[in-house]
Ligand code: BES
């Protein structure tokens with residue numbers, strides 16, 4: 286069936302009145318008597334998220350009403366695209382410049398998502414028409430990035446190994462005429478990515494570093510880095526069944542930077558974009574790296590392995606070091622890095638670490654302006670000593686069960702040049718249960734926030 290798409294001008298569409306709850310009674314008073322009677326006698330309750338269909342004298346649906354949630358932290362569309370008539374086509378009765386237009390339409394598109402690679406969808410979602418071409422394009426760019434990120438996260442590790450991810454990578458690069466470069470297997474040693482190699486070497490499918498370059502060489506350099514652990518067994522420090530169950534999503538960081546790169550390239554932002562993904566499987570085997578091993582890194586710092594399940598920071602260490610070598614103007618990484626970030630902020634709020642107050646403030650403003658939440662966590666230098674090792678420069682785990690997401694971020698910080706602004710986003714990439722506009726399964730977080738920030742940070746002349 287493929288993905289939901291916004292419809293352009295073509296069909297008869299049913300208008301959707303979008304109301305703030307506080308405006309409902311005013312609106313009600315202005316309606317025709319038979320509509321008022323219908324709403325009252327059918328027991329319609331005006332509450333955030335509630336909807337009603339109004340019919341004309343012949344009983345045909347004439348208008349839909351949708352009441353917005355009280356807070357901008359909640360999505361307006363719950364199940365509508367799958368509860369309205371399958372062949373229906375709707376259109377928001379709002380000024381296209383009203384920010385609620387974009388938000389409600391995107392919410393519709395996010396709800397209409399269905400991962401149908403292995404199971405046929407039972408029905409098609411109702412259409413939403415967006416007449417304004419520029420608005421439809423902006424909505425499509427955002428929605429397709431979310432769809433790509435969700436699809437990649439939802440795809441099982443068997444079908445999205447480092448090799449499978451490389452295939453998706455090449456197709457993304459091709460679509461946007463970007464240049465693609467891959468370093469695979471033993472070549473990682475020769476090209477000095479020892480940590481990526483160490484984590485991925487036990488897997489049947491060779492580890493690799495995926496690189497994509499796009500844009501005008503004259504433009505400011507922006508580098509995105511994503512954790513691409515295609516499956517995280519925990520390694521020899523094996524995860525128990527519960528925590529391992531969803532570890533196909535451990536390439537969620539890669540899925541996010543691919544979605545974001547697609548947005549940037551499609552919008553033609555004036556940046557010189559580099560995207561890096563270390564793609565590995567953290568597997569068990571006779572070649573697996575072990576607790577107590579000391580591994581080398583691209584930067585030359587040695588790392589004692591306290592736990593083979595803290596693999597994400599190792600592969601990111603080499604990718605971040607490499608990113609710094611060409612002194613970009615900004616580095617942003619996404620990673621499903623720690624369970625601790627979820628303990629601190631829950632699944633829906635990405636934990637953001639940043640070495641520059643100015644950059645974080647700009648990111649936060651952007652996040653607020655597009656209703657895409659995130660929260661800052663500290664790179665508290667006082668906890669750096671938790672990463673000390675007796676026999677190496679660093680340990681890959683903190684020596685305490687506290688502040689796990691912070692020690693992980695501090696570990697990464699060791700591989701980033703101080704003067705390069707860097708943003709690290711620890712995401713969950715998953716909805717544990719279905720919420721409005723957020724179906725259970727793979728999910729994109731902070732994608733629109735970061736895109737908006739980048740758009741403002743690198744303006745067109
Ligand atoms: N991929 C996990 C982190 C994770 C777990 C993200 C669950 C989202 C949900 C990561 O590789 C990991 O296992 N981290 C360990 C680190 C620990 C061994 C220091 C963790 O968070 O428990």
Ligand code: ZN
Nearest residue numbers: 517594595596
């Ligand atoms: Zn792990």
Ligand code: ZN
Nearest residue numbers: 514517535597
């Ligand atoms: Zn992991």
